[in-house]
Amino acid sequence: MTAKVRIKAGPVEFEYEGETELAVADIKDLFSHIETLFKVPVLAEGGESHAAPQAPTPLLPAPSGDTPTVVGGPKLHVNSVAQKLKAKTGSEVAVAAAATLQIYDGKQTFSRTELLDTMKKATMHYSANMSGNLTKILGSLVGSKFNQISDGVYSLTSDDYQKLVAQLA
Template identity: 80%
Template sequence: MAAKVRIKAGPVEFEYEGETELAVVDIKDLFSHIETLFKVPVLAEGGEVHNPATLPAAQAPGNGAVNGGGPKLHVNSVAQKLKAKTGPEVAVAAAATLQICEGKQTFSRTELLDMMKKATMHYNANMSGNLTKILANLVGSKLNQISDGVYSLTSEEYQKLATQLA
């Protein structure tokens, strides 16, 4: 009897077809191995946190969300809730707006800067000139760099911010 398994989780895809049957224990083990791939920064944001099936019910889309994974707030409101004053804090508020409020899985450097500029009560022109430095400091701690000029919040930061904005 042939076995066929296909699993897609974010950017990670696994397909197996063969004569060897897979037991439930084998499939659970496979899932745990795939889960470890999400700890690799480049792959981490492909679906782990942003997959509605993995979010707690309070954070899942449809629970107070409008077209996104969280409450529909303007970036000024997000920045105010997060008490954003510095460039990195405004950048995190803009990233939270893009991912949590608008439901984007990733965002470009341009999208981030445009959203930062919309935080008129918190943004100043120096932040644009310092964006490269701001991003360099945030990548690894609060942001993942998916590819050149493409970013996402880390899993931990996403969950922390989603809780703060709820």
């Protein structure tokens, strides 16, 4: 089995493809090394500010090339994404928010906070109890529709990313 990892964080890029399997601990270690590069003054001034490095889903091919593409023309608001996906439950609104973040905002990963903030913007579909149930919602999605990259950092699975691109086209 071939392992693929591609990480781009500001001016720092790392790409690996090979037969060696990479464990989650290896990926976390790699992220910590890349984070230290942002402390190097020349790299830290790279023109973009980064709260945390963004990375593609480890060990999965990039969903559709180097970066996510906006489907169907102009960027859709999370309300429109949720409407197209017929989101009614907390899990469905979370998937709509994740799709908005990855497909339309171009993020490779998203934090728990980013997900919740985006869910709240789906005012026609979000209810306050979803915030209280976010741990349960994430627990049901991780492993089926979401990958957990690290503590509090997630991405859509490659299969679900592709399905959502098709649904939103």
